[in-house]
Amino acid sequence: MVATPKYEQDLRKGVLVLAVLSRLRTSQYGYSLRLALAERGMPIEEGTLYPLLRRLESQGLLRSEWKVDTGPPRRYYVVSADGASLVDSLTASWGELTSVMDRLLEGQDQ
């Protein structure tokens, strides 16, 4: 039997970085980002999202700072200049990819 959930998970993994970076044009902390993504139909497991934010920051794609807004101190993340340019580039690639995939799935010739 084909393990569909695993393939779906792999599919989502490919767009995870773009999804996260796209929502961080304005600064958010981990929990609020997860809720924002889930509300827009992109639920990401906590155990995946929070370490991912740190890794993206260490790659220079995000910046972060501790802030006290309402409640306890929270670490807020926002895309850096490199991160913003990556979002633009990945968005263009995503557009091309979806149109190619649409054509492939509809069985049309290029």
Place this chain on the structure above:
Amino acid sequence: MNPNALIETYVSDVVRYLPRAQRNDVAFELRSLLQEELEGRAAEVGREPDTSLVMGLLTGFGRPVEVADRYRPAGFTVIRPSEAPRFARVAIGGVLVQWILTLAATFSRPSDLDWLSLLGAWWLPWGLGAFWWPGLLVTLSLIAGFVHSRREAASEWVPARDIVRDRDQVRRGVFVLYLALGVVGASIVCAVPSLPIWGSGLPAPLVTALTLDQVFLATRAPWAVVLWVASLTVGVVILVAGRWTRATRRVSAAFDLAWIALLTWWIAAGPIFTREYANEVTKGCLVLVLIVILVDLVIAVRRATRSIRTPRVA
């Protein structure tokens, strides 16, 4: 159980796998996020945070070691999946060969001990000791893997067709094994002069037979150490580069010639061991080694000078 205490324990378990400099910051953030997640879940189900809620959250989050892995950047591969089966065969095979040889030697020797005592006497020095071999292979693979990861980041992809035709390409696994065997062989031979010190447990006739001639030890033997160190250095350079170059081939051929000269000197110039029969056996073996080096040298020269022949066209 107090939910906050569970979160605290979980966070501690995660951060202990992280670099020390990162621990405090990650711990503070992770604890805060988990508490918010817990409050969120409690609000969804309309009850106060309790043990079952927090356990559901933490088990869903993942095992601490796996979560810590996600925080870390990807490392380098020590043993590639494609090389893992061969590595396992060589590592385990090496241990098994040592066990078979040492067990045979232990049980064939006349002794008053029962088989269980013999097995116990064998286990510590030889049974457990045999695991130096996988350790050496892993250490060499670590070095090769680290160097390879650096080169991969800097170098471009090379077409597979060229690799097949490229005789200069080094097969890293085989080369690591070759170097490992070289180090082992050199270590064993270098240990012979001090045999009376470390080999007190060996049979006295064996120790006597392997007593080296003092003139040989003072004049001809040291050159072998020089050549071994030089050969090993060139071997490591080739391993790091991942391929033979014209320079390394020439240096290697020069070393082959030097070994031929040295071994010929050893054979011709007088006794190697103080005992005559040990001398004869050793010199016979050295002649075989000389032949192997000569064959290797001839093959290397032929490879260096061979051109690609034009195929016969019908």
